[in-house]
Amino acid sequence: xxxxWGWAALTGFSLLFFVFIYAPLFVIVGYSFNSNPVNMxxxxxxxxxxxxxxxxxxxxxxDPNSRAAYIxxxxxxxxxxxxxxxxAAFTTTIATVLGTATAIALARYRFRLRGFYNxxxxxxxxxxxxxxxxxxxxxxxxxxxxxxMLTIVIGHCTFLTSYVFIIVQARIAGxxxxxxxxxxxxxxxxxxxxxxxLLPQLAPGILxxxxxxxxxxxxxxVITYFISxxxxxxxPVFIFGMIRRGVKPEINAIxxxxxxxxxxxxxxxxxxxxxxxx
Amino acid sequence: MDSLxxxxxxxxxxxxxxxxxxxxxxxxxxDVGAKEFVTLLGPSGCGKTTLLRAISGxxxxxxxxxxxxxxxxxxxxxxRRPLNTVFQSYALxxxxxxxxxxxxxxxxxxxxxxxxxxxxxEALDKVGLSGMGxxxxxxxSGGQRQRVALARAIxxxxxxxxxxxxxxxxxxxxxxxxxxxxxxxxxRLGIAFVFVTHDQEEALTMSDRIVVMRAGRIEQxxxxxxxxxxxxxxxxxxxxxxxxxxxxTVDRVEGPTALARTAEGVELLLPAAGRKxxxxxxxxxxxxxxxxxxKGIPGTVRSAxxxxxxxxxxxxxxxxxPEIRVTARDGQAAETGAAVHLAHDPARVHVLEGG
Ligand SMILES: Nc1ncnc2c1ncn2[C@@H]1O[C@H](COP(=O)(O)OP(=O)(O)O)[C@@H](O)[C@H]1O
Ligand SMILES: [Mg+2]
Numbered sequence: 001x002x003x004x005w006g007w008a009a010l011t012g013f014s015l016l017f018f019v020f021i022y023a024p025l026f027v028i029v030g031y032s033f034n035s036n037p038v039n040m041x042x043x044x045x046x047x048x049x050x051x052x053x054x055x056x057x058x059x060x061x062x063d064p065n066s067r068a069a070y071i072x073x074x075x076x077x078x079x080x081x082x083x084x085x086x087x088a089a090f091t092t093t094i095a096t097v098l099g100t101a102t103a104i105a106l107a108r109y110r111f112r113l114r115g116f117y118n119x120x121x122x123x124x125x126x127x128x129x130x131x132x133x134x135x136x137x138x139x140x141x142x143x144x145x146x147x148x149m150l151t152i153v154i155g156h157c158t159f160l161t162s163y164v165f166i167i168v169q170a171r172i173a174g175x176x177x178x179x180x181x182x183x184x185x186x187x188x189x190x191x192x193x194x195x196x197x198l199l200p201q202l203a204p205g206i207l208x209x210x211x212x213x214x215x216x217x218x219x220x221x222v223i224t225y226f227i228s229x230x231x232x233x234x235x236p237v238f239i240f241g242m243i244r245r246g247v248k249p250e251i252n253a254i255x256x257x258x259x260x261x262x263x264x265x266x267x268x269x270x271x272x273x274x275x276x277x278x
Numbered sequence: 279m280d281s282l283x284x285x286x287x288x289x290x291x292x293x294x295x296x297x298x299x300x301x302x303x304x305x306x307x308x309d310v311g312a313k314e315f316v317t318l319l320g321p322s323g324c325g326k327t328t329l330l331r332a333i334s335g336x337x338x339x340x341x342x343x344x345x346x347x348x349x350x351x352x353x354x355x356x357x358r359r360p361l362n363t364v365f366q367s368y369a370l371x372x373x374x375x376x377x378x379x380x381x382x383x384x385x386x387x388x389x390x391x392x393x394x395x396x397x398x399x400e401a402l403d404k405v406g407l408s409g410m411g412x413x414x415x416x417x418x419s420g421g422q423r424q425r426v427a428l429a430r431a432i433x434x435x436x437x438x439x440x441x442x443x444x445x446x447x448x449x450x451x452x453x454x455x456x457x458x459x460x461x462x463x464x465x466r467l468g469i470a471f472v473f474v475t476h477d478q479e480e481a482l483t484m485s486d487r488i489v490v491m492r493a494g495r496i497e498q499x500x501x502x503x504x505x506x507x508x509x510x511x512x513x514x515x516x517x518x519x520x521x522x523x524x525x526x527t528v529d530r531v532e533g534p535t536a537l538a539r540t541a542e543g544v545e546l547l548l549p550a551a552g553r554k555x556x557x558x559x560x561x562x563x564x565x566x567x568x569x570x571x572x573k574g575i576p577g578t579v580r581s582a583x584x585x586x587x588x589x590x591x592x593x594x595x596x597x598x599x600p601e602i603r604v605t606a607r608d609g610q611a612a613e614t615g616a617a618v619h620l621a622h623d624p625a626r627v628h629v630l631e632g633g
Contacts, residue, residue, distance in 0.1 A: 181336055182369035184356040186383035186430065196386070200373045 032252035050253035080238035088217040091156040099164025124159035133226035147229030164209035171205025281309035288342035302328040304494035317481040320491035361438040362431040370415040377411030383434040401429040524561040542599035547624040560630040565605040567626040574621035
């Protein structure tokens with residue numbers, strides 16, 4: 001009894017929806033293989049120059065002036081990537097531990113100011129990035145802290161703890177409290193119950209939260225822009241700097257690599273999740 | 279006294295979100311013998327779960343004491359109490375295999391793996407799940423999960439097992455089968471069971487003794503037969519099984535029987551012992567206590583329900599008053615609208631003092 005026109009309209013609409021979402025990504029991927037250095041919107045021919053150039057593997061064929069500038073920035077880019085990965089690793093670890101601990105405490109223990117904590121943890125997520133960035137900058141300057149990788153990690157932890165908290169909290173809400181009671185009933189202390197029952201039950205949520213924290217930390221620009229010093233630049237801040245000096249074809253290559261990395265991480269996450277659920 | 283569990287003056291109050299105080303336990307005294315199957319029975323909200331959770335330690339008492347085998351448990355946290363629980367939701371650990379679930383108590387107690395495996399196999403065998411150890415709880419049926427929960431709770435050989443409505447999630451056939459299996463298992467293990475249910479039939483089937491509760495208090499404790507035949511008050515009489523309650527006034531005493539009459543004029547015979555003319559009492563007769571006869575209380579069949587071997591009748595007495603429930607045995611026929619007489623043996627009448 002399906003209306004064929006309605007069906008067609010729905011199909012068309014969903015197709016449009018996916019085009020709308022993914023077209024910009026495909027455009028970037030396509031451009032990254034276009035050899036036209038002047039106008040990337042006009043297809044010349046297929047090339048891997050932008051990729052190899054990125055890693056400083058080959059000499060650049062184009063204008064020698066820009067080639068000098070570029071070799072320098074390859075090292076910078078690798079350094080920025082390293083900074084990003086280091087920051088993301090520390091931030092993910094700290095935010096995951098804090099966020100998980102807070103979610104467990106709020107869900108399983110009664111104490112004063114419980115509601116207050118709950119609301120308070122939402123705040124950094126809803127706060128505009130620019131406000132958070134400026135706030136953190138003023139805070140660090142007031143304390144007399146040098147802007148460095150440490151300040152970036154602290155800054156990222158302030159809001160990523162909230163993200164992990166929200167995700168773990170959602171998971172914990174779906175766990176029957178009787179599981180922990182059963183564990184205690186069978187002779188397990190609170191600590192053993194935490195280790196053998198609650199944490200394994202929460203594992204998919206904790207993993208999801210950690211993955212999200214990692215991705216957001218890698219990706220954050222606005223907040224990091226304020227609290228990164230001249231020495232330690234993260235990848236997004238570095239790319240932003242590059243773009244300000246003009247959109248170069250190499251940007252497309254970097255973006256394509258980042259897309260690839262994201263897809264790999266997301267796929268790994270999904271795979272881990274599907275393994276956990278039975 | 280050889281009672282295993284001794285509860286004295288247990289009290290527990292809750293404050294509702296509206297700010298009212300409710301006494302979930304209002305002075306409960308209970309003794310459970312070492313090999314006894316005791317059932318806590320009562321309507322929803324009467325405090326059964328609270329009492330069970332007080333015994334397991336998940337609910338603190340506002341007053342009173344709980345002793346197990348002479349040792350005071352009242353201040354011990356749940357994980358230090360030498361008893362185990364079968365939870366209503368089973369509460370199986372989904373991330374562990376069945377075998378690891380069952381062996382959990384031994385695992386946390388540090389029992390070596392070799393011995394643990396032997397005892398897990400033994401416990402699984404006792405509940406009829408041999409060879410299922412490698413599965414995950416998610417791959418089992420409701421009845422099998424129930425058995426895993428049971429095996430997990432008995433693996434450490436507790437002296438007391440607590441069960442909170444463990445059969446309520448099963449369908450009727452499986453439930454009846456499990457009732458028998460539970461009772462058999464309890465006999466074989468030789469340990470005490472405290473079993474919670476709101477299903478009076480279940481309580482009558484399984485228990486050595488039934489504890490009837492209402493609003494945080496114990497109304498009556500007794501063997502199923504006692505509770506059924508000699509309820510101490512109207513609440514117990516009405517809660518356990520189907521009942522006919524007759525508020526009557528004793529008319530006269532003749533030898534071993536007394537004649538009593540309801541306000542409408544329905545006449546009943548009852549044991550004369552202790553009865554005085556003019557006294558107001560309540561006479562209790564179960565539906566099976568009446569037979570269809572030539573003489574007795576005259577009435578008209580209002581409805582007849584055929585249930586397997588029994589015929590359930592609702593008979594309106596000719597004199598008036600509430601309909602009388604009667605179970606006629608197979609072979610005795612009566613149709614709606616038929617005029618009948620209900621006879622009863624005076625000795626079967628149970629009397630509650632007071633109207
Ligand atoms: N945690 C609680 N907070 C507030 N009231 C409760 C709580 N637990 C139980 N009660 C109340 O105590 C009474 C007894 O509850 P419960 O022991 O669960 O009854 P049952 O198991 O017999 O149905 C009920 O009125 C219930 O609403
Ligand atoms: Mg209950």
